[in-house]
Amino acid sequence: MTLKQVVNNVAEMPASKKAVVDIKKLSLTFQTADGPVYALSDVDLTIEEGDFVSFIGPSGCGKTTLLRVIADLEQATGGDISINGVSPHEAREQRAYGYVFQAPALLPWRSIERNVTLPLEIMEISKEERIKRAQEALKLVELNGFEKKFPWQLSGGMQQRASIARALSFDADLLLMDEPFGALDEIVRDHLNEQLLKLWARTNKTVAFVTHSIPEAVYLSTKIVVMSPRPGRIIDVIETDFPKDRTLDIRETPEFLEIAHRVREGLRAGHSNDD
Amino acid sequence: MTMKLDKFCLVAAIAALLALIFPLSGIDGDTGKQVAFVGDIPGLAIAMALCVIAGAAFTWLGVRSVKAGIVILAVAVFGCWQAVSVLYDHGVAGYAGLGFWLFILSLWAFVWRGIDVIANFHSLDRGKQHLANVIVPVAFGVWLLFVWEVVVSGFGVPQVLLPPPSMIGERFVNSTDILASDFHQTFVKAVLSGYVMGCGSAFIVAIAVDRVPFLKRGLLPLGNMVSALPIIGVAPIMVMWFGFDWQSKAAVIVIMTFFPMLVNTVTGLNAAGKLEKDLMATYASGYWSTLFRLRLPAAMPFVFNALKINSTLALIGAIVAEFFGTPIVGMGFRISTEVGRMNIDMVWAEIALAALAGTAFYGAVAYIERKATSWHPSFRVRRH
Structure with a gap:
């Protein structure tokens, strides 16, 4: 990829995009028996429409907590947060996002297809429509043909793909992913990363992605949020401008290595504050 | 390969052999004579002899296949039938002697070995495996009923204390x-x-x-x-x-x-x-x-x-x-x-x-x- 192409790519993007997630001065403190734990402190962040934002940092830096606050699974104790202009609670009630957890969390008594149609069932969508959408979602993650299988009959990677299909099935514009590939081996992870990128490029969804892998973060993202623990805070936000149809090959380019280096430096700086 | 003797079959053979020698029944208090002799009951004599032969044979050959297990179980079933018939048709009930109990011991060894072989049967054929899984508890249950029957009848246990299963079955x-x-x-x-x-x-x-x-x-x-x-x-x-x-x-x-x-x-x-x-x-x-x-x-x-x-x-x-x-x-x-x-x-x-x-x-x-x-x-x- 030449510099010119990168520049062209940037030029094609619309000048002002809609903010999907808008966070200002957000903080979250857990009250425990051992005293308060400052999980998040003074977080400012804007995720725009079509962004692929990665949150990276050591464990305990609050990256999962931040994602859970966006998803209204945790409540912030200070600051402001809005999703599509409304509160996280309203956004959750509107089913504004699909959430992919660290583990597949498929229900063992439901077939793969019925797992994928679970959110649609809760949203009271008609049966024909449910099955049609499940077919489409399973095709997106290349799991068509496995509709009638049960979760335990699939490998770990296939189960996680099924859980992604489930998050895609109701076509929310925002996808929240919490270390979805953390438990998978390198080769499967590369493959799923490629698939995820294709999916993102095709559907123009906004993705917030938690990871602890630097190459994964750099490869996938348009924006990398580097976080540091105790208290959990953002120490760097790096914008990248690789094209949407990037391949795994970009990991060998100088641009890629430079960004990876910057991420690593950020992580190291966050750690040295701590010692 | 060294020859390994099958202990259960050895016990069965020796017990059956001794059963032929020791008296079948005790002495009737009224007549002062033994109630019954093996020599008078050809069916029982054949069953005991079969136990000796099968026991000796399988002691050397070993019970290695389900077929062999079925053979010894068949011998045991014939023996059980003869034992029950001796109890009720030849008046041994209440008068069973050492010979009778040695014969039961021989049968016990055969049944144990036979059920053991079938219990260890593993097959990828689901039907066969299922059949084996059913046979084991059924055979074991039937054997327990048989032991209950012969012990209660053989020792002449009063029916108020414990009736034999045949009597319960009849009443049922x-x-x-x-x-x-x-x-x-x-x-x-x-x-x-x-x-x-x-x-x-x-x-x-x-x-x-x-x-x-x-x-x-x-x-x-x-x-x-x-x-x-x-x-x-x-x-x-x-x-x-x-x-x-x-x-x-x-x-x-x-x-x-x-x-x-x-x-x-x-x-x-x-x-x-x-x-x-x-x-x-x-x-x-x-x-x-x-x-x-x-x-x-x-x-x-x-x-x-x-x-x-x-x-x-x-x-x-x-x-x-x-x-x-x-x-x-x-x-x-x-x-x-x-x-x-x-x-x-x-x-x-x-x-x-x-x-x-x-x-x-x-x-x-x-x-x-x-x-x-x-x-x-x-x-x-x-x-x-």
Whole structure:
């Protein structure tokens, strides 16, 4: 990829995009028996429409907590947060996002297809429509043909793909992913990363992605949020401008290595504050 | 390869050989003579000789295949038939001697070895494996009945203490109409209705307890207390409240089955993982939607545990409750009256009926469990 192409790519993007997630001065403190734990402190962040934002940092830096606050699974104790202009609670009630957890969390008594149609069932969508959408979602993650299988009959990677299909099935514009590939081996992870990128490029969804892998973060993202623990805070936000149809090959380019280096430096700086 | 002797077959051969030598029966007090001799009974003599030959042969050859196991089991079955016929047709009942018991020892060694071989049978052919899995417990059960029969008859145990199974079986077959009406009264009327009411109400209360936190703190300890009430104390009170008929028995069963179901269902409702609950939250799923789609299915293994425990508790409860007043029909009523009349074989026939009914009930619940929670790791069908 030449510099010119990168520049062209940037030029094609619309000048002002809609903010999907808008966070200002957000903080979250857990009250425990051992005293308060400052999980998040003074977080400012804007995720725009079509962004692929990665949150990276050591464990305990609050990256999962931040994602859970966006998803209204945790409540912030200070600051402001809005999703599509409304509160996280309203956004959750509107089913504004699909959430992919660290583990597949498929229900063992439901077939793969019925797992994928679970959110649609809760949203009271008609049966024909449910099955049609499940077919489409399973095709997106290349799991068509496995509709009638049960979760335990699939490998770990296939189960996680099924859980992604489930998050895609109701076509929310925002996808929240919490270390979805953390438990998978390198080769499967590369493959799923490629698939995820294709999916993102095709559907123009906004993705917030938690990871602890630097190459994964750099490869996938348009924006990398580097976080540091105790208290959990953002120490760097790096914008990248690789094209949407990037391949795994970009990991060998100088641009890629430079960004990876910057991420690593950020992580190291966050750690040295701590010692 | 060194030759390894089959110890069980060796025991069988030696015991059968000694059985031919030692006296078959004791001495009749009136005549002063031995009751019977092996030499007079060709069938028994052949059976003993067969045991010696088969025992010696398989001691050297070893019982290595299912076929060999079936051969020694066939020898044992022939021997068992002859042993029973000696007891009843040749007057040895009550007078069995050392020779007879040595013969039984020989048969025991054969049966042990034969069942052992079939129990260790593994096949990828599902039909054959299933057949082997059925044969083992059946053969073992039949053998136990045989031992019970010959020990009771051979030693001449008084029937009041323990009748032989053949006598119980005969009484069972000849009293089917009484047994049927007792079964209808106790099982169909009292047990089934009490079971359904007890388990059903506990299930509903469990959901209420789950929904309303103060019930969890208030009702669970109370339920615990009710379950600790002695059935012997509760049953007469229930009879006073609900009358002599099946309703009072059903009430006892409700009290007995309520708590296991309540506790198991409450535990089961908390069995769904945090991740799955978060998942439902991300879909903005309401209480009832989450209950039916996530928490109740996850609770099913616990609910079925309680249903299985209660299936046997209910029958015990009904039978014991009938001791405290009942119309002149019912399994508990029959047991208490026939004991008084020294008709012990009838008591045993009722016990056999209770065992059959209880096992069938438990089996039916276990079967439904298998169908309903086939997704559970303990039931998952092998996928290869």
